[in-house]
Amino acid sequence: MAHDSLSFIFLNAALMNNFVLALFLGLCPFLGVSGKLETAGPMGLATSFVMLVSSVCAYFINEILVAWDITFLRLIAYITVIASAVQLVEMTLKKFAPALFRALGIYLPLITTNCAILGLALFQTFKEYDFLQSLVYALGAGAGFTLAIMLMSGLREKLDLSDVPGIVRGAALSLMLGGLLSLSFMGFAGLGGGH
Amino acid sequence: MSGSHEIRHAPRTSPWPLIATLGGVAMLSGLLVVAVYQFTKPIIAENQRQAVARAIGRVIPGAVSNRAFRVENGRLVPAGPQARGEVIYAGYDVKGRLIGIAAKAGAQGYADMIHMLYGYDPATQRILGFEVLKMAETPGLGDKITTDEGFLANFPLDATVEEGKLRHEIVTVKHGRKRNPWEIDAISGATISSRAVGKALNASAQRLLPIIRSQLDVLRRNGPEAGGGKR
Amino acid sequence: MTTVTTKGGRKKEEGITWDVFAQGLWRDNPVLVMLLGLCPVLAVSNSAVNALAMGLATTFVLVSSGALVSLLRHLIPKQVRIATYIVIIATFVTIVDYLIQAISLDLYNALGAFIQLIVVNCIILGRAEAYASRNTLGRAVVNATGMGLGFTLALLALGSIREILGAGSLFGIDLFGKGFEPWVVMIMPPGGFIVLSLLLVAFNWINQRLGRQIEQSEGCGHGT
Numbered sequence: 046m047a048h049d050s051l052s053f054i055f056l057n058a059a060l061m062n063n064f065v066l067a068l069f070l071g072l073c074p075f076l077g078v079s080g081k082l083e084t085a086g087p088m089g090l091a092t093s094f095v096m097l098v099s100s101v102c103a104y105f106i107n108e109i110l111v112a113w114d115i116t117f118l119r120l121i122a123y124i125t126v127i128a129s130a131v132q133l134v135e136m137t138l139k140k141f142a143p144a145l146f147r148a149l150g151i152y153l154p155l156i157t158t159n160c161a162i163l164g165l166a167l168f169q170t171f172k173e174y175d176f177l178q179s180l181v182y183a184l185g186a187g188a189g190f191t192l193a194i195m196l197m198s199g200l201r202e203k204l205d206l207s208d209v210p211g212i213v214r215g216a217a218l219s220l221m222l223g224g225l226l227s228l229s230f231m232g233f234a235g236l237g238g239g240h
Numbered sequence: 241m242s243g244s245h246e247i248r249h250a251p252r253t254s255p256w257p258l259i260a261t262l263g264g265v266a267m268l269s270g271l272l273v274v275a276v277y278q279f280t281k282p283i284i285a286e287n288q289r290q291a292v293a294r295a296i297g298r299v300i301p302g303a304v305s306n307r308a309f310r311v312e313n314g315r316l317v318p319a320g321p322q323a324r325g326e327v328i329y330a331g332y333d334v335k336g337r338l339i340g341i342a343a344k345a346g347a348q349g350y351a352d353m354i355h356m357l358y359g360y361d362p363a364t365q366r367i368l369g370f371e372v373l374k375m376a377e378t379p380g381l382g383d384k385i386t387t388d389e390g391f392l393a394n395f396p397l398d399a400t401v402e403e404g405k406l407r408h409e410i411v412t413v414k415h416g417r418k419r420n421p422w423e424i425d426a427i428s429g430a431t432i433s434s435r436a437v438g439k440a441l442n443a444s445a446q447r448l449l450p451i452i453r454s455q456l457d458v459l460r461r462n463g464p465e466a467g468g469g470k471r
Numbered sequence: 472m473t474t475v476t477t478k479g480g481r482k483k484e485e486g487i488t489w490d491v492f493a494q495g496l497w498r499d500n501p502v503l504v505m506l507l508g509l510c511p512v513l514a515v516s517n518s519a520v521n522a523l524a525m526g527l528a529t530t531f532v533l534v535s536s537g538a539l540v541s542l543l544r545h546l547i548p549k550q551v552r553i554a555t556y557i558v559i560i561a562t563f564v565t566i567v568d569y570l571i572q573a574i575s576l577d578l579y580n581a582l583g584a585f586i587q588l589i590v591v592n593c594i595i596l597g598r599a600e601a602y603a604s605r606n607t608l609g610r611a612v613v614n615a616t617g618m619g620l621g622f623t624l625a626l627l628a629l630g631s632i633r634e635i636l637g638a639g640s641l642f643g644i645d646l647f648g649k650g651f652e653p654w655v656v657m658i659m660p661p662g663g664f665i666v667l668s669l670l671l672v673a674f675n676w677i678n679q680r681l682g683r684q685i686e687q688s689e690g691c692g693h694g695t
Contacts, residue, residue, distance in 0.1 A: 053348070062352060067660045069514040073593065076506070117277045120568070120587050121269065121561040128557065160510045160591040167584045212679060216506050217671035224664030231661065234351050234378075258551045265543075265555050269562035276566045283573040291576050374580065379638065380655045 051181045054174070058185030061234050064161050065193040066227040071161030075194055076219050078152075085198035086191070091152040093187025096165050098134055099127040100183035103166035104176055123166050131156065161190060196226060295371050296331050299359030300340030303331030305464035311448065316455045318462050328448065330459040331359070338460045340368065341452055345444035349436040352376040354385075358441060360449065362456055366396035366421075367410075367441060382433035391427050391434065397441070398422040404450045412438030487609050495618030501594045502625035503674045508592035511585045512626055513663035519642050521581050522630025523623065528571065528582075530619025532563045532589050537603040537615035539563075544604045556599045557590070564589045594622060625670075632666050633657045 064070045071092065078088045106126055110116050135153045138146040156162060165186050169179045200222050209218060296306050310319040311326040319327060329342040341362065346355045354377065358370040369392070377383045385391055398421035400407045408422040412435040418425035424441075426434035452459070501507045511529070515521045536559050540547075547555050568586050572579045579586070589595070598618055603611040631641055637657030639647045656662050 069510050069660065069663065070588075072509040072513070076509075117273055117565065117569070118270070120565050120590060121273070121558060124557055124561050124590055125554070128554070160588050163591050164510075164584060164588055167587055171584060212675040213672055217668045217675065220664050220668035220671065224661045224668060227664055228656070228661040231659065258548050261547055261555060262551055262558075265547075265558050269558050272562050273565050276569050280569040280573040284569070284576075287573065287576045378655065379658060380653060 049178065051178065054178055054181050055185035055188075056236060058182050059189035059192065060230065061236055063189040063193055063230050063233075064164070064186050065190055066223070066230045068164065070164040071159050071190055072223075074152075074156070074159060075190075075197060075223070076216065079194050079197040079219070080201055082195065082198045082202060085194045088152050089187070089191025089194050092156050092159065092161065092190050093184070095131055095134075095153065095156045095159075095162055096183045096187045096190075097180070098130055099162050099166055100169060100179050102126050102130050103169065104179045107170050119170070124163060127162060127166065161186065193226065193230075197222060200226075292329070295357050295373065296329050296342045296359075298371050299342050299357055299369050300331035300361075301359075301368070302333050302339055303342075304334055305332050305336070306330060306342070307332075307462055307465045309459065309462075311451060314451055316451065316458050318458075328452065330462070332464040336463050338362070338456070341459065343444055343448050343452075344373070345370075345440035347436040347440035347443070349375060349377050350382045350430075350432045351378065354433070354436050354440065356437070356440060358444070360399065360445075360452070361396070362453065364396070365398070365400045367399045367445065369395045370437065370441070377430075377433050382430050384427050384430050385433050385437055388427050388430075390425065394418070394424045396421075397424065399441075399445050399449060401449050401453050406442075406446055406449065410438055410442040410445060487613050491610050491614050492617040494614065495621035496624070497621070499618075500621045500625060501618055502622055502629075503671060505594070505597075507594040507597060508622065509667075511588060511592060512629065513660075513667060515582055515585050516626055516630040516633055516663060517637070517658040518581075518634045519627060519630045520578070522626040524571070524578055525582060525585065526619070526623025526626040528567045528586060529589055529592060529595070529622055530616065531567050532560065533595055533598060533615040533619045533622075534612055535563045536560045536595060537598060537611045538608060540599045540603040541606060541608045541611035547604075552604065553596075553600070556596055556604075560595050560599070561590050594618065629663075629666055629670060632670070633662055636666075637662060 058064070062068055065072065065075045074088055074092065079085050103123055103126075106122050107119065110119055110122060131153060135146075165183055169182050172182075174182055197219075201219065204218065204222075213221075293306060297303055306329045308319045308327050308329050309316040311328065316328070327344070330338055331340045331342060333339045339361070341360045342357050343360065344355065344357055346353055348354075352375070354375040355373045356370045357373055359368040360366070361368050372386050375383065377385070397410065398408065399410065406422075408420065410422055410424065412424040412426050412431075413419075414431070415426050415428035417423075424434065424438045495501060499505060502509070502512055508529070511525055515525045536556070539559050540556060543555075564587060567589070571582070571586060598615060602614050606614070635641055635646065636654045637659075639645065639651040639653045654662075657666065
């Protein structure tokens with residue numbers, strides 16, 4: 046697999062350099078919304094959706110910024126445009142797809158300030174991906190995020206039944222779980238580097 | 241404009257103050273950013289130039305000055321130090337003679353892309369060594385490619401050009417199996433990282449070295465950049 | 472110090488007190504109690520130098536955006552305040568990004584995109600919304616400095632532990648000599664999660680010993 050082939054970009058974003066477990070992006074929802082499996086799934090889907098939208102936005106903004114040679118405004122442009130785009134998508138969904146809105150809607154405002162979204166936009170710019178590659182990168186990142194948050198919530202549902210000492214309960218325990226998950230995801234490193 | 245019907249919907253006042261605030265803040269922030277950008281631009285450019293010169297000095301021993309060339313449709317065109325696109329660097333000694341060429345190469349390693357700069361000696365047609373610019377290889381394992389003495393002893397590496405391509409592909413072989421001067425002996429325990437080095441060098445050399453060889457006179461003629469390019 | 476209106480009634484003093492500064496150091500430490508801005512905390516704490524640089528950069532953004540928000544607090548209409556804060560924060564992050572590039576390219580390369588990701592660090596927007604927009608310039612700056620220092624200290628502790636265990640050195644200085652086999656996983660991603668988790672346990676234990684009740688929030692209390 047060549048490093049710029051679409052399948053490699055997808056796997057790289059989803060597994061080898063998983064956004065949550067290897068790059069530490071999107072930890073807030075990873076710790077905050079991973080209590081139950083039934084909320085973790087929609088959260089993952091909503092995040093993937095926003096990632097896709099912001100990836101497209103970021104690609105075109107960057108084209109404009111580079112063409113006018115004003116790349117020093119990149120960060121300000123990304124964060125404002127992504128935030129407004131998500132808001133627009135939210136309003137559109139509410140009007141035209143109320144069922145989808147009810148499923149994803151409550152998560153959308155939370156996601157805008159999620160660093161995985163801005164991180165995705167910045168990384169695809171630094172890696173100089175073209176439009177299709179950026180899209181696939183966003184899909185991979187979303188799939189990886191969904192996978193991580195669902196695994197985490199599965200583990201935490203089990204742990205609810207066990208007896209944990211008081212000082213470890215809560216965030217410390219979640220982080221320890223995250224560490225173990227991250228350790229197991231390290232096994233994916235090296236995938237695609239062989240030939 | 242404001243004030244006529246603000247009782248029914250309390251937050252729904254005239255939009256103009258809002259737009260004015262956003263516009264004002266945007267102006268202010270634009271001003272600040274541009275000021276800092278203008279102030280730091282020459283310093284950052286100088287930092288980058290020094291970093292490039294340091295790396296070139298390491299991969300071409302004895303190089304004290306350099307000049308960047310852009311690769312355009314199989315030709316080499318002299319470029320400024322800030323050139324975009326694919327760039328190679330010609331390294332010159334104290335007297336301004338061409339003693340080597342530095343080019344960038346990259347391949348997927350164990351964790352992420354390994355980006356490197358390698359030095360090529362046109363007189364002996366060998367790759368002199370490489371310097372990692374950026375990598376995320378496992379500390380203590382993959383990152384041995386920059387420190388392992390046995391691995392660094394692979395260089396100089398044969399890269400003879402014949403009929404527009406390398407006579408022998410540069411390949412990484414298993415630890416202890418190196419027989420020929422164009423083979424790279426892998427580090428045992430860091431095979432994937434070692435292979436990435438071979439793959440990166442081979443891909444870049446196959447493409448760039450024939451161009452460089454056919455245009456050595458361009459590199460000689462232009463000489464080191466006046467004033468700039470010094471370490 | 473004249474127009475402070477405190478509603479909660481817990482803090483009546485209106486000047487710049489020790490408490491304004493110390494709030495962020497321990498009782499409301501952004502990392503250990505509020506669990507805010509964890510992304511950069513874990514990502515760049517693989518060495519003490521990176522941790523310190525990241526902490527100071529974040530402190531700079533916290534203080535300067537806090538100051539500007541506090542200065543403009545009577546001019547910004549309520550409806551667009553979040554948008555305005557984000558633009559202000561993004562401005563200072565861009566500035567710090569260029570300053571670090573000018574100071575040291577090596578440091579800039581080590582921190583990577585995480586400098587720019589300071590923008591979405593919830594501490595900064597949270598402080599702008601919850602504190603700077605309601606307090607005088609002096610109090611806002613002092614409070615932001617305390618929060619920034621609390622963030623930096625927690626980050627530095629994490630970075631030092633990870634560097635000592637994972638590389639056998641501190642600030643790049645070798646500590647144990649050749650006999651020490653570094654515990655490499657500590658400077659890799661899992662080590663970040665595990666060391667922070669243990670740090671939280673230690674923090675909880677100390678507070679329990681001191682008889683204090685500190686409720687850790689889980690995940691981000693988003694600024695909006």
